Amino acid sequence: MAIRICALDDLKPGKALRVVISEHPIALVRSKTGEVFALDDKCSHGEISLSEGFVDNNSIECWAHGAKFELATGKPLSLPAYEPVSTYEVIIENNDIYIEYEA
16 A cells, blocks of 8 residues: 655655654655655664664665665665665655555
8 A cells, every 4th residue: 555655845855754654663765866765764783763864875874873774675785784674665656755555
C-alpha cells in the first residue's frame, strides 16, 4: 500500500525526515542530487535515528558513531555497522512523496 508522506517541496535536498508508519520509524531522505529514498530510521549498529544523520549524494551517516549506509540499498558502507537496514520503495506522483509499506 502506498502511503502519502508529504509534498516533494517539503523535503529539501540534503535533508532527512523521520516518519512513523504503523509505529515503524522510517527515514525519508532526499539526497543532495534530489533523489528521494526511504530506509529504516535506526542504525543497525545502535539505537540511533538515521534521520538525524548527515546526508550525501548516495549515503546517510549516523551522527553518533559515523557508520554510513547506501541510500538505495541500505547496505553499510563503513564500520562500525556491518548489517544493512531495510529500504522501502518511494513513489513521487503529482509532486507528492509516497512510501510503499505493508503493515
